[in-house]
Amino acid sequence: IEDPINSCTFDVPWRLRLEDTTPPMPICNDPIIALGATGSYTLTADDLLNGGTDNCGSINFVSSSITILDCANVGATTPVIVTVDDGNSNTAECTAQVSVIDNIPPQPTCLNTTITLDPNGSYVLQDSDLVTINDNCNSSAVESVNPTTIFCRDIGSPVSVTVNVNDGNGNTASCTATITVEVGSTCPDGLRTWTGAVDSDWNTPCNWNPTCVPTINDDVAIPARINDPIISSNTAAVAKSVGVGPNATLSI
Secondary structure: OEEOOOOEEOOOOOOOOOOOOOOOEEEEOOOEEEOOOOOEEEOOHHHHEEEEEOOOOOOEEEEEOOOEEEHHHEOOEEEEEEEEEOOOOOEEEEEEEEEEEOOOOOEEEEOEEEEEOOOOOEEEOOHHHHEEEEOOOOOOEEEEEEOOEEEHHHOOOOEEEEEEEEOOOOOEEEEEEEEEEEOOOOOOOOEEEEOOOOOOEOOOHHHEEOOOOOOOOOEEEEOOOOOOOEOOOOOOOOOOEEEEOOOOOOEO
16 A cells, blocks of 8 residues: 555555355156055155256255155155255255156965855855055055856865055056865855755755755745756755656656
């Protein structure tokens, strides 16, 4: 500094302070995230941030508005706000549009089950008879079953039932259940109608409707059937009454 009046010159020390006040410009990803076996996923900086630019510093990930995605996010786009800084106290945000998918198939375990036919000689299979299911999103259900109903004709050998399951997210799986068939032990007293569905043996429950051999308290009706009933010499057969219809026979 010069003093022109007194012809003096002074040296005065001073400091120059530089500041960066320009915020960074982050670029967000729009990732597709696949859920894991636990049905969740923890987002990382690499998932959400695709770099960006800054006049002086670098782009540093600070935080995200959502950190964990789960099965509730499947099938929708979830906006996630990403905050960054440049190391010079300047911050900025961008928004990642995150898509979540579930590509893990369900895991069905088919059962070996014994069922009892109802008095009409049939049984409609229930899901609980056939399978248990493990799934990362616990959203799986039985989609189809073949066959769906068990009948008297199935007695004597195990029935293989194909079970198809679907988790609702496009993933499917199948397994085979084994069903053993038994006849019910009791029926209400009343009318027993001969069907001959299996053979001609009077003492075969599935030859009757309902599927019980007649007792002394039951009336018996025998209409014409392909298999007419036969009571052999070593067969014990009882009934309250017996009616044989036109063109039907009862051999004793």
